[in-house]
Amino acid sequence: MRSTYSRLLLGTAALAGSALLYASQTNVRVAPDPDNAGLKLPAGFGALKVAETGGKARHIAITPQGVIYVKLNRVKDGKGILVLHSQPNGKATVTTGFGDYGGTGMYVKSGYLYASSDHDVYRYKLDDRGEVVDPTKGELLVRGLKVGSQHESKSIVLDNDNNLYVNVGAYANACQEQDRTRGSKGIPNCPILDSAGGIWQFKASQLNQRYAQGTRYATGLRNVVGLDWNPQDNQLFVMQHGRDQLHDNWPALYTDQQSATLPAECMYALSKGSNAGWPYIYYDPQRKEVMQGPEYGGDGKTPAKGDYLKPAAAYPAHMAPNGLLFYTGNMFPAKYRNGAFIAFHGSWNRAPEPQAGYMVAFQPFKDGKPSGQWEVFADNFSGSAEKTASGRADHRPCGLAQGPDGSLYVSDDSKGTIYRIVYNAKK
Amino acid sequence: MIFSKQVFLGIALLAGAGLTLQAQHRPTPKAAKTPAKAAAADPTLAASLTRGAVVYKNVCITCHQADGGGLPPINPPLIKTQYVLGDKARLSHIVLAGLAEPIEIDGEEYKQHMPAQAYLTDQQIADVLTYVRNSFGNKASAVQVAEVKAVRATLK
Numbered sequence: 001m002r003s004t005y006s007r008l009l010l011g012t013a014a015l016a017g018s019a020l021l022y023a024s025q026t027n028v029r030v031a032p033d034p035d036n037a038g039l040k041l042p043a044g045f046g047a048l049k050v051a052e053t054g055g056k057a058r059h060i061a062i063t064p065q066g067v068i069y070v071k072l073n074r075v076k077d078g079k080g081i082l083v084l085h086s087q088p089n090g091k092a093t094v095t096t097g098f099g100d101y102g103g104t105g106m107y108v109k110s111g112y113l114y115a116s117s118d119h120d121v122y123r124y125k126l127d128d129r130g131e132v133v134d135p136t137k138g139e140l141l142v143r144g145l146k147v148g149s150q151h152e153s154k155s156i157v158l159d160n161d162n163n164l165y166v167n168v169g170a171y172a173n174a175c176q177e178q179d180r181t182r183g184s185k186g187i188p189n190c191p192i193l194d195s196a197g198g199i200w201q202f203k204a205s206q207l208n209q210r211y212a213q214g215t216r217y218a219t220g221l222r223n224v225v226g227l228d229w230n231p232q233d234n235q236l237f238v239m240q241h242g243r244d245q246l247h248d249n250w251p252a253l254y255t256d257q258q259s260a261t262l263p264a265e266c267m268y269a270l271s272k273g274s275n276a277g278w279p280y281i282y283y284d285p286q287r288k289e290v291m292q293g294p295e296y297g298g299d300g301k302t303p304a305k306g307d308y309l310k311p312a313a314a315y316p317a318h319m320a321p322n323g324l325l326f327y328t329g330n331m332f333p334a335k336y337r338n339g340a341f342i343a344f345h346g347s348w349n350r351a352p353e354p355q356a357g358y359m360v361a362f363q364p365f366k367d368g369k370p371s372g373q374w375e376v377f378a379d380n381f382s383g384s385a386e387k388t389a390s391g392r393a394d395h396r397p398c399g400l401a402q403g404p405d406g407s408l409y410v411s412d413d414s415k416g417t418i419y420r421i422v423y424n425a426k427k
Numbered sequence: 428m429i430f431s432k433q434v435f436l437g438i439a440l441l442a443g444a445g446l447t448l449q450a451q452h453r454p455t456p457k458a459a460k461t462p463a464k465a466a467a468a469d470p471t472l473a474a475s476l477t478r479g480a481v482v483y484k485n486v487c488i489t490c491h492q493a494d495g496g497g498l499p500p501i502n503p504p505l506i507k508t509q510y511v512l513g514d515k516a517r518l519s520h521i522v523l524a525g526l527a528e529p530i531e532i533d534g535e536e537y538k539q540h541m542p543a544q545a546y547l548t549d550q551q552i553a554d555v556l557t558y559v560r561n562s563f564g565n566k567a568s569a570v571q572v573a574e575v576k577a578v579r580a581t582l583k
Contacts, residue, residue: 149540150540178543180540182542244489251485256489259489348492349489351493352484352488390492392494
């Protein structure tokens, strides 16, 4: 979430109430934990553990009034969405919960909370305090989305024109005849792309939509978990989880070392009709080139046949970008404003090479496009370099949200910790 | 997906024949250890373990990891679970035919498809399963080539 006020809140009485709440939030002196919550941060930044939810905290959204909503991947004590309220010291308490479904998507916009299961998308009306009016009455916006046994997350975001964007991940690695099986060829005209492997656009305020009422906005995206609307150039940006197992499935073409560094995790700037090329291609960050996938006749050396969307930026392989947030706050130094934070969940697909990720990166932007080299922003969610290398991370960053004061919140879907990163705060 | 109804049925039957899988303890993964001391006194077993380690590194390690701990909630662990330590025919079947349905170990659901590895020889499968059953803190009897061969015959 960002501090875009809803039309609802611009109502007369509501404005006064929310402005007071906003002021009380920003006047709070937030104290970072003495150890910065175990994180390694750039100079001047501090961090605190806001709450331990004990659930698989996927995406997170914060209202302009500072109410924190956390989507759990699996229902805990009958609740799939947790509600957190901040305390004066900047920490928060889980006050209640609702929604009897697991999932990933959580987003706040224009007086509504949006949530997704792995099949459906719901919305809940918020009142002028940022509280859900009736937790028992989620309105079903979209139903019957395709889900398999991988890439199930239906991540969501809205634009400024009342459109809802939903990721429908491909339920395969590379659309092989036999998924993830050594030497199995790709299916021509991959049928998965009819109903998955892309971003679907729906109306944000129309109930009971199915595929027929939506539009396949962009295709050729294997799995997107992190996505956000870029307010600078009014464009949808997504982070793709790149394909796995080049060596396992094509040992004659790729060494295990190559498999650990191919392909890049890519950021795409999407427009209606974009085709990023999955499953036919992958992006080689060393060659800086879109390559033909081995399931479709590629050999690791042949550039892609066909014209596909080039990535806007590329990141190391297999690090699993699960959260994307354009920072619009004023708390952080100027260089962060309008840039993108990316939560990298961490790899599994690099063995026998060391695993990597488990951190939040920052990608500078200029005029709405990536500009300059990305950098590690918040590191050591795993707990140690050894835990990163082995993949036995203590915490795994997943969701990102911006608080009303410009704090950056990070959710962890391993232990359920909610982090808050602040700048220039006194300990 | 691709797996035939017959294969599903086969897996279901084999699973049904196995032990109850609830309430299994998932231990903390440890670094890979040298497999059981018994190998020292049994050159046949020792040779199988050595060959099995190579197969594991080439075929299994990406998903199940160097320490056999897998990766919740995607790839299941191979440590002290009845899927590994229990019925050898069921275990061989998973390698030969794959596993396309979610399984639950110690309250965690694992969903990623295990692809069939039928291109491995009976010897390679016997070796890697013997290795897995005697690594990562596991200790169980060796898998024989004849046992793998018998399961493969049911798939043709």
